[in-house]
Amino acid sequence: MTDPIADYLTRIRNAVMARHRVVEVPASNMKKEMTKILFDKGYILNYKFEDDGKQGIIKIALKYHPETKACAIKHLERVSKPGLRRYVNARELPRVLNGLGIAIISTSQGLMTDKEARTKNIGGEVVCYVY
Structure with a gap:
């Protein structure tokens, strides 16, 4: 994989378009920091770092509006x-x-x-x- 950050963004973008609640992404230090920023700014509901013996996994809970079902991440x-x-x-x-x-x-x-x-x-x- 030549661009893991683009893969991270694409996985989140695809999960938003498919209306998934949780998306799993392979972890790295930069992706962890980006996830913390997205959480602090209110674009995602929650996140969890899991160790799987290799590089780890980031589980991201996406944030949707309760009535309109629109995701907080538009783009x-x-x-x-x-x-x-x-x-x-x-x-x-x-x-x-x-x-x-x-x-x-x-x-x-x-x-x-x-x-x-x-x-x-x-x-x-x-x-x-x-x-």
Whole structure:
């Protein structure tokens, strides 16, 4: 697999379109941090890290509206790809949907949202957009 982050986003996107409640994803440190960010920002209901003797599994419980059955995640988009990385400095950090969505940025201080990177005045690699 050449792009495990794109696979992570695609598994979540497919589970949302199929209206699944839980999706299982192979674990890595970067995927764990992305899952924590999605949980903190309210895009997923819950998550659990399980050890299976190999690399581990992340179980993600997706969040749906109780009446309209609409998922909290409308769009997941991979920005920086293995063939074309996208780096930005602190002044060029993207705003997703005028601040309604988030951009996950990989910085020298770890993964964080665009808003956190803006307050810390650091740039990095734009991993994905979520709204």
